[in-house]
Amino acid sequence: MAKTQRLDIVTPERVVCSEEVEFVVAPGVEGELGFLPEHAPLVSALKTGVLRVQQDGKTYKVAISGGFVEVKNSRVIVLADTAEREDQIDVERAEAAKKRAEERLAKGGEGIDQARAEAALQRAIARLKAAGR
Template sequence: MAEEKLQRLEVVTPERKVYSEDVRFVVVPGSEGELGFLPDHAPLVSALKIGLVRVHKDGKVLKIAVSGGFVEVRNSRVTILANAAEREDQIDVARAEAAKQRAEQRLAAGGPDIDIARAEAALKRALNRLKAVS
C-alpha cells in the first residue's frame, strides 16, 4: 500500500506558534467561504474570517478557533497567520462563556457609549471558541 501523502500545517499568531504538524487535510474559514486543502494544492493566499480550522490527521479531527488573519498554501505547506488562535483542548470554557455574556450585555444595553461593531465581534469570537469545544 502506498504511503499517505501529508502536508505541513503551521498555525501562528503574533504571540506564539499554536500548531505545527504534518496533516492529511485542512479546512479553513476563508473570507468568502470554507476552503479545503489536500497535499499538492495549487498556491493560494486568502483572508480568513472568525471561524474554525478543522485539521484531519490520523482519522481524527482537531478544531482550532481562529479570529481572522490569512492563509497561504504553497508546496504542500499550509501556513495560517491568525490574529488569535486556540486549539480546542486549550480553550477555557468558563472564560469564553463570560466573554459571551459580557458581549451580549453590551449589545442589550445599547446607548451612544457602546461600540456595537466591537461588541458584535467579541460575541462572534466567544461563540466561535465555544463552538470549538462543543
C-alpha cells in the same frame, strides 16, 4: 500512510502548531476553504471561526480570529490574530465573554462600540464551537 502536508498556525504571540496533517478546512471570508496535499497556490483572508484539521485519521479544531492563509508546496500557513486549539479553550471564560458581548449589544447606546462588541461575540462563539459547545 496517508499523504500529508505541513500546517503552521502562527499568532503574534506564539506558534500554535507546526505539524504534518492530511486535510485542513479554514473559515475564509467568502466561505470555507479546504486544503489537501498538493493544493494549488492560494492566499486568502480568514474570518473568525473554527479551523478543522484532520491528522492521523482524527479531526481536531482550532478557534481563530481573523488573519490570512497561504497555501503552496503542500504547506498551509495560517497567520491569525488569535488561535486556540480545542483542548486549550477555557469554556467557562468563553461563555462569560459571550454573555458580556451579548449584554453590550442588547444594551446599545452611544457608549457601546458595536463593532468591537460584535467581534468579541464572534470570537466567543468560535471558541465555544471549537470546544464542542
